[in-house]
Amino acid sequence: MLKIYNTLHHKKEEFIPLNPKEATCYCCGPTVYNYAHIGNLRTYIFEDLLMRTLRYSLPVKHMMNITDVGHLTSDADAGEDKMALASVREGKSAWEIAKFYEKKFFEDFDSLNCHRPNITARATEHIPAMINLVKTLEEKGYTYKTSDGIYYDTSKFADYGILINKAHLEGLKTGARVDFGEKRNATDFALWKFSPTDKKRQMEWSSPWGVGFPGWHIECSAMAMQYLGETLDIHCGGIDHVAIHHTNEIAQAQAATGKQYVRYWIHGEFLVMSAGKMSKSAGTFVTLDTLKEKGYSPLDYRYLCLGAHYRTQLEFSYDSLDFARKSRQGLKAKIANIKECAKEITQETSILKESKNNFVSAMEDDLNTAKALSLLWDFIKSEASVDEKLQFVKFADTFLGLNLLEEEKKEISIEAKKLLEERAEARKQKDFKKSDELRAKLLAMGIVVKDTPRGQEY
Ligand code: AMP
Ligand code: ZN
Numbered sequence: 001m002l003k004i005y006n007t008l009h010h011k012k013e014e015f016i017p018l019n020p021k022e023a024t025c026y027c028c029g030p031t032v033y034n035y036a037h038i039g040n041l042r043t044y045i046f047e048d049l050l051m052r053t054l055r056y057s058l059p060v061k062h063m064m065n066i067t068d069v070g071h072l073t074s075d076a077d078a079g080e081d082k083m084a085l086a087s088v089r090e091g092k093s094a095w096e097i098a099k100f101y102e103k104k105f106f107e108d109f110d111s112l113n114c115h116r117p118n119i120t121a122r123a124t125e126h127i128p129a130m131i132n133l134v135k136t137l138e139e140k141g142y143t144y145k146t147s148d149g150i151y152y153d154t155s156k157f158a159d160y161g162i163l164i165n166k167a168h169l170e171g172l173k174t175g176a177r178v179d180f181g182e183k184r185n186a187t188d189f190a191l192w193k194f195s196p197t198d199k200k201r202q203m204e205w206s207s208p209w210g211v212g213f214p215g216w217h218i219e220c221s222a223m224a225m226q227y228l229g230e231t232l233d234i235h236c237g238g239i240d241h242v243a244i245h246h247t248n249e250i251a252q253a254q255a256a257t258g259k260q261y262v263r264y265w266i267h268g269e270f271l272v273m274s275a276g277k278m279s280k281s282a283g284t285f286v287t288l289d290t291l292k293e294k295g296y297s298p299l300d301y302r303y304l305c306l307g308a309h310y311r312t313q314l315e316f317s318y319d320s321l322d323f324a325r326k327s328r329q330g331l332k333a334k335i336a337n338i339k340e341c342a343k344e345i346t347q348e349t350s351i352l353k354e355s356k357n358n359f360v361s362a363m364e365d366d367l368n369t370a371k372a373l374s375l376l377w378d379f380i381k382s383e384a385s386v387d388e389k390l391q392f393v394k395f396a397d398t399f400l401g402l403n404l405l406e407e408e409k410k411e412i413s414i415e416a417k418k419l420l421e422e423r424a425e426a427r428k429q430k431d432f433k434k435s436d437e438l439r440a441k442l443l444a445m446g447i448v449v450k451d452t453p454r455g456q457e458y
Contacts, residue, residue, distance in 0.1 A: 002053060002364045005311060007163055007242060007265040012366055015054070015264060017233045022059045024228040025051065026262075027117070028220060028237035028245070029064040031071040032101035033086040036108055037285035038301060038316065039271040039278040043238045045302055046268040046310040046367070048114035050236065052399050053363045063119040065223050066105075068098035069203045070123060070193070071216040081213070087202060094202040098124070108288045111298040113401040121223045123214065127205045129222040130214040134191045134207075136256045146182035149193040150209050155185050157251045163265060164243050172243060189248050190215040217248040221261070225253060235262040239269050268310045274317060286316070293414045294318075299402055300325040306369040306400060328402065334380050335393055335404050342390035352388050355379050356395055363399050372399065412458070416445050423449065424456060 002015040017023040027047045030036055036044075054060045073079030083094040090097060102122075109116070123130075134150060137143050142156050154160045161169035173186050180186045194212040195204045204211050214222075224232060230253070237246065246265060253261035271278065278285045288298055304324035308314040355375070362371040376396045380389055397404045412420075423438040439449050442458070449458045 023233045024061045025234040026224040027064045030105045031067040032098045033082040035287045042271040043268045045305045062117040064117040066122045123219040129226045133222045149190045151188045154187040221249045221253045230257045232262050234264045236266045239267045269313050271314050295413045303328040338389045342386040345387045
């Protein structure tokens with residue numbers, strides 16, 4: 001039985017799904033205006049670990065959205081749409097930007113061995129559901145109009161801010177009081193934004209209130225309820241979403257349906273850089289490609305994340321990534337030896353049973369991945385037989401997702417990849433002098449190139 005920290009009640013609770021046959025879980029997806037940074041990716045790794053652990057006991061309908069419109073530069077509805085800004089930055093259409101970064105996001109997601117969600121929904125393809133939700137809120141008297149959009153009146157929702165403590169809520173109300181323009185309350189937020197009258201936006205739709213685009217918060221609530229029903233078991237995201245995005249989602253959904261929107265709110269803590277905040281919009285961030293260029297495997301990063309609890313801040317450094325890489329490689333080397341001499345066994349010996357139970361208990365104790373990892377190490381070093389060890393590794397890896405039994409592909413840097421491509425081209429052109437020079441350069445990087453009838457191999 002999974003015990004998980006529920007932000008709604010500020011404590012660990014037993015997870016009991018509404019439907020014992022299938023749990024529902026919505027995870028806030030990426031805003032596809034730039035590369036995901038390794039901080040964002042930490043959150044998706046934590047969510048993947050949660051899905052894998054839940055799925056040990058029951059099927060889960062896992063949904064994730066793609067925010068491809070409406071997320072403004074400030075989560076509290078100020079500034080410009082991040083997609084429109086990226087369009088100017090890169091000289092491409094907002095649609096091209098979204099397509100490019102969504103594809104890139106899933107490449108990272110896959111290489112980190114995160115299981116794809118059962119449902120992925122793009123905001124731009126669900127505008128009617130968002131308009132309908134705003135209409136319901138309007139009919140129930142929760143909205144008002146300003147010169148730039150339709151807003152939600154947070155003073156009308158008695159439970160506003162239940163995810164955060166009173167002092168934090170007061171801070172939000174007074175902190176933003178400096179200038180909140182035509183809004184009635186500092187915490188009010190846009191449900192629908194009007195397009196400017198003097199220019200056409202790239203992403204805009206007609207609505208009963210005029211041409212415009214949806215607010216970011218309404219996107220998640222409308223899509224989540226469309227696919228998962230009015231009450232979800234779980235809603236996840238990074239810790240930054242608690243105070244505004246998820247607080248506003250509760251206000252919208254519960255005002256519209258009169259029902260509890262989410263039963264378990266689960267949040268992952270941030271990855272921080274020693275130099276300060278990792279920010280996608282400020283451009284100060286490290287991507288998975290940065291790590292790959294330096295020769296790390298994405299799974300080194302996954303291993304690093306597994307070593308820290310998802311609810312504690314993790315400070316990123318290359319020293320800790322080096323340590324994670326060394327540990328993961330050590331683990332894989334030990335497992336490769338076990339694999340060589342072990343045979344498949346089907347019977348559950350008592351030591352296997354007990355060790356698997358302890359492993360599951362660690363994972364089900366609010367995802368204690370560090371303990372689970374150390375139990376795996378202990379078992380590998382133990383007196384158990386190699387056959388038992390092989391079974392245990394297989395079992396543990398369904399939770400950890402480290403591809404422990406797969407042969408390690410040598411991760412080569414992007415620079416080395418370019419040299420290999422250049423060398424293949426030089427050989428095609430029969431420029432053997434150049435090809436030899438490139439072979440020497442690659443050798444200096446630790447890559448031994450052989451020419452075979454199948455082409456060059458390394
Ligand atoms: P975004 O693409 O900005 O909408 O964010 C995608 C996910 O990453 C959200 O769940 C955020 O809460 C999360 N996130 C943003 N920054 C960090 C960080 N530094 N560490 C961990 N998660 C983050
Ligand atoms: Zn969201």
